Amino acid sequence: MLVDVASLSIAFPTPQGPLPAVREVSFALGAEKLGIVGESGSGKSLTARAILRLLPPNALLTAERLRFDGIDVLHAREAALRAIRGRGAGLILQDPKFSLNPVMTAGGQIAEAWAAHHKGTRRQARQAALDLLRQVQIRDPARVAAAYPHELSGGMGQRVMIAMMLAPGPRLLIADEPTSALDATVQAEILRLVQDLVSRRGMALILISHDLALVSHFCDRVLVMYAGRIVEELKAAELARARHPYTRGLLDCLPSLTHPRPRLPVMVSDPAWLA
Amino acid sequence: MSAARGETWRDWLLSDTPGSRAQAAWGRRWRLWCGFRSNTLAMGGLIVVAVLIALSLAAPWLATHDPGAQALAERLQPPSAAHWLGTDELGRDVFSRLLYGGRITLGMVVAVVLMVAPVGLAIGCVAGYAGGLADRLLMRTTDIFLAFPRLILALAFVAAIRPGVTSAIFAIALTAWPPYARLARAETMTIRGTDFIAATRLTGASMGRIVLRHVAPLCLPSLVVRVTLDMSSIILTAASLGFLGMGAQPPSPEWGAMIATARRFILTEWWVPTIPGVAIFVASLAFNLLGDGLRDVLDPKQR
Amino acid sequence: MIEIENLEVRFRDLHAVRGVSFAAPRGSSFGIVGESGSGKSTILRAYAGLITDWTGTMRLAGSPLARRRERAFFRRVQMVFQDPYGSLHPRQTVDRALSEPLLVHGIGEIEARVLRALAEVALPTSVRFRYPHQLSGGQRQRVAIARALMAEPEVLLLDEPTSALDVSVQAEVLNLLADLRERRRLTYVMVSHNLAVVAHLCDTIGVMLEGEMVEQITAADLRAGRAAHPHTAALRALSTELEEA
Numbered sequence: 001m002l003v004d005v006a007s008l009s010i011a012f013p014t015p016q017g018p019l020p021a022v023r024e025v026s027f028a029l030g031a032e033k034l035g036i037v038g039e040s041g042s043g044k045s046l047t048a049r050a051i052l053r054l055l056p057p058n059a060l061l062t063a064e065r066l067r068f069d070g071i072d073v074l075h076a077r078e079a080a081l082r083a084i085r086g087r088g089a090g091l092i093l094q095d096p097k098f099s100l101n102p103v104m105t106a107g108g109q110i111a112e113a114w115a116a117h118h119k120g121t122r123r124q125a126r127q128a129a130l131d132l133l134r135q136v137q138i139r140d141p142a143r144v145a146a147a148y149p150h151e152l153s154g155g156m157g158q159r160v161m162i163a164m165m166l167a168p169g170p171r172l173l174i175a176d177e178p179t180s181a182l183d184a185t186v187q188a189e190i191l192r193l194v195q196d197l198v199s200r201r202g203m204a205l206i207l208i209s210h211d212l213a214l215v216s217h218f219c220d221r222v223l224v225m226y227a228g229r230i231v232e233e234l235k236a237a238e239l240a241r242a243r244h245p246y247t248r249g250l251l252d253c254l255p256s257l258t259h260p261r262p263r264l265p266v267m268v269s270d271p272a273w274l275a
Numbered sequence: 276m277s278a279a280r281g282e283t284w285r286d287w288l289l290s291d292t293p294g295s296r297a298q299a300a301w302g303r304r305w306r307l308w309c310g311f312r313s314n315t316l317a318m319g320g321l322i323v324v325a326v327l328i329a330l331s332l333a334a335p336w337l338a339t340h341d342p343g344a345q346a347l348a349e350r351l352q353p354p355s356a357a358h359w360l361g362t363d364e365l366g367r368d369v370f371s372r373l374l375y376g377g378r379i380t381l382g383m384v385v386a387v388v389l390m391v392a393p394v395g396l397a398i399g400c401v402a403g404y405a406g407g408l409a410d411r412l413l414m415r416t417t418d419i420f421l422a423f424p425r426l427i428l429a430l431a432f433v434a435a436i437r438p439g440v441t442s443a444i445f446a447i448a449l450t451a452w453p454p455y456a457r458l459a460r461a462e463t464m465t466i467r468g469t470d471f472i473a474a475t476r477l478t479g480a481s482m483g484r485i486v487l488r489h490v491a492p493l494c495l496p497s498l499v500v501r502v503t504l505d506m507s508s509i510i511l512t513a514a515s516l517g518f519l520g521m522g523a524q525p526p527s528p529e530w531g532a533m534i535a536t537a538r539r540f541i542l543t544e545w546w547v548p549t550i551p552g553v554a555i556f557v558a559s560l561a562f563n564l565l566g567d568g569l570r571d572v573l574d575p576k577q578r
Numbered sequence: 579m580i581e582i583e584n585l586e587v588r589f590r591d592l593h594a595v596r597g598v599s600f601a602a603p604r605g606s607s608f609g610i611v612g613e614s615g616s617g618k619s620t621i622l623r624a625y626a627g628l629i630t631d632w633t634g635t636m637r638l639a640g641s642p643l644a645r646r647r648e649r650a651f652f653r654r655v656q657m658v659f660q661d662p663y664g665s666l667h668p669r670q671t672v673d674r675a676l677s678e679p680l681l682v683h684g685i686g687e688i689e690a691r692v693l694r695a696l697a698e699v700a701l702p703t704s705v706r707f708r709y710p711h712q713l714s715g716g717q718r719q720r721v722a723i724a725r726a727l728m729a730e731p732e733v734l735l736l737d738e739p740t741s742a743l744d745v746s747v748q749a750e751v752l753n754l755l756a757d758l759r760e761r762r763r764l765t766y767v768m769v770s771h772n773l774a775v776v777a778h779l780c781d782t783i784g785v786m787l788e789g790e791m792v793e794q795i796t797a798a799d800l801r802a803g804r805a806a807h808p809h810t811a812a813l814r815a816l817s818t819e820l821e822e823a
Contacts, residue, residue: 015309039747040715040744154614183614184613184771184817185813185816210744211820214820250745250746253746253748253749254749255774255775255778256774257773257774257777257800257814257818258801258818260797262756264752264753266753291704291708291712292704293708294707295707296671296674296707298707299671299707299708299709303709469664470664470665471666473623473657473665474657474659474665474666475678477652477657478652478682479648479649479651479652480678480682492669493668
């Protein structure tokens with residue numbers, strides 16, 4: 001198992017006491033594509049970041065087991081963690097505008113990511129960067145490599161981000177709402193690209209999103225989170241047969257082009273879901 | 276009984292469902308205060324500033340001697356029971372002079388700030404919101420004043436009018452306002468493009484109302500932080516003017532002037548020039564720590 | 579009610595809106611759909627008077643609109659913005675935000691109207707004196723809608739009103755918008771990048787591509803797949819592709 005999480009809990013200290021954000025979440029992941037779906041505040045981003053212990057400094061993290069690639073993340077020292085971040089797992093965030101360094105060229109950033117985990121000359125790093133840009137299906141890698149992030153479109157920027165994260169050759173890719181800031185046409189392209197790269201390299205993928213339909217399209221398994229807990233776990237193909245009322249609620253409350261309804265069913269949150 | 280009352284008063288402030296605008300506003304201020312309180316250095320700064328102000332205000336009652344009373348027989352005495360911080364070159368009690376000097380120095384600082392901050396805020400907000408010609412005119416005016424070095428302008432003022440505390444205050448004020456205008460303008464330009472200002476424009480509100488009631492309140496936090504941090508440099512400027520003989524005139528016990536007149540004793544009767552110097556240092560440092568603490572608490576990006 | 583003819587908006591080096599024309603009769607809902615950068619929000623902002631550098635003709639109930647809007651215009655036309663957090667003043671309570679339109683227009687009975695507005699958007703009175711950062715995204719958007727309704731407008735311009743909301747909250751807000759339209763007989767112009775959302779609420783949809791409105795289609799035709807322009811068909815395909823999963 002690449003990722004093994006048992007009873008993960010994350011809380012934040014507040015003047016009124018610790019506020020739980022993730023409550024006893026357990027899951028395991030091999031070389032497959034896992035989707036984590038939830039609305040804002042469900043704890044999905046924190047859960048994924050906990051695998052690399054990339055949490056805010058005031059977060060209180062407890063778990064029975066938190067292992068990544070054989071390493072005990074819960075008790076590892078910062079130096080050991082720095083080794084697995086990047087080389088073990090890469091993280092793609094929502095808006096490339098905010099996650100790319102605005103004063104470095106795209107090629108420069110990818111080369112830097114490559115050089116941090118490989119020994120080689122600057123020319124080799126630059127070559128690797130161009131090669132990676134080609135792998136993320138950028139038709140004109142030289143032009144994009146020389147461009148600054150603000151000169152690139154959203155979809156292009158996200159491809160650069162993916163190239164940067166793939167540079168060290170990680171085993172796991174965590175994509176946190178990678179396409180929420182992109183247009184529908186570009187969304188599908190980017191996700192198909194991620195899917196393709198992940199299968200070709202034999203990597204594992206954790207795709208975090210609020211879009212249940214999107215996630216089920218591109219993943220093998222889906223975890224549905226609500227208020228810090230996993231309320232349902234199912235295979236992507238079986239989404240239509242989801243049983244938990246929250247998952248059904250998420251599916252039903254979307255407006256549909258093909259099945260119009262004058263009023264959309266509204267999710268009534270059952271306090272039992274918090275138990 | 277009082278414990279129970281204390282509980283409900285804090286509950287009232289921290290309530291999630293305030294019942295009035297006043298309650299909501301005080302609740303917000305209380306939360307900011309709690310955040311500020313957790314910063315020990317900042318609290319230290321606040322306490323020192325409060326103590327300095329209190330001592331200065333209470334000078335007439337705390338001073339052991341008349342700050343102007345000369346006693347040449349007792350000149351340059353080291354600290355003793357009779358004179359807690361010794362005497363200066365004319366036999367005047369240093370402690371009493373320090374207390375009264377605090378009034379002058381801190382008074383100058385407060386006067387400058389009260390003049391400078393509102394003017395800078397007004398100019399900056401109007402320039403930032405109106406844009407175009409008004410912006411350019413106001414900013415070029417700001418640039419002109421920004422180009423003057425404070426001390427040189429003060430000397431020029433003094434040449435024109437007579438040296439004294441009033442001219443020093445005006446001289447410092449004239450060169451202190453541009454940074455506030457710049458700061459207010461930068462903040463206003465960021466705020467101007469937000470959706471909530473667009474929504475306010477869509478209520479049909481006039482530009483004056485928008486700037487005064489919607490934009491200016493948002494510029495206040497950074498202005499307050501800047502003012503507090505500037506206090507220390509204003510103190511130093513006032514003291515420098517005093518040191519050059521351009522500010523408070525003898526026999527006024529202004530701290531800078533005290534250093535100037537006693538500087539030839541630095542190696543022998545060191546306490547006479549050093550003690551006012553320490554006072555200036557302590558005041559500057561306290562304001563700096565206070566300003567830092569305020570910035571941590573008021574800066575929206577850090578909240 | 580709303581007529582726009584040949585609207586052109588140019589920013590310094592960008593031709594954002596190129597000759598867009600459409601009309602929305604009173605009581606109808608016109609949706610504008612397109613990808614980011616297609617110019618759809620710009621049309622709304624130009625109509626609202628936030629952008630003054632445009633050419634063409636824009637009319638409200640027959641009377642043409644000038645470059646600058648008078649206060650009376652804002653009693654008839656109001657706008658709801660996309661980011662509920664950004665559209666509320668961070669230092670003003672909900673009560674203050676809702677009172678502002680009343681104060682500007684000199685409308686009385688402020689307390690009663692504020693309470694009525696909160697009830698209309700199904701917000702509890704306990705939120706009345708909260709600051710925006712103490713509200714959830716859905717609550718903030720309701721406040722924004724309530725604020726827009728304070729001046730009792732006839733037209734609501736909706737700029738991606740649910741794009742920043744969770745899907746469960748989106749459903750509630752869409753239902754609320756449908757109810758309000760029914761109750762107050764409002765005319766909507768709604769902008770979104772989400773075809774399903776627009777088709778849910780609007781009867782006619784304009785499709786934007788790079789500043790031009792390439793097609794105007796009824797919601798029924800769109801659902802049935804009778805799109806004339808390839809871009810419309812492409813957007814429809816993307817929307818239904820995921821639904822079939």
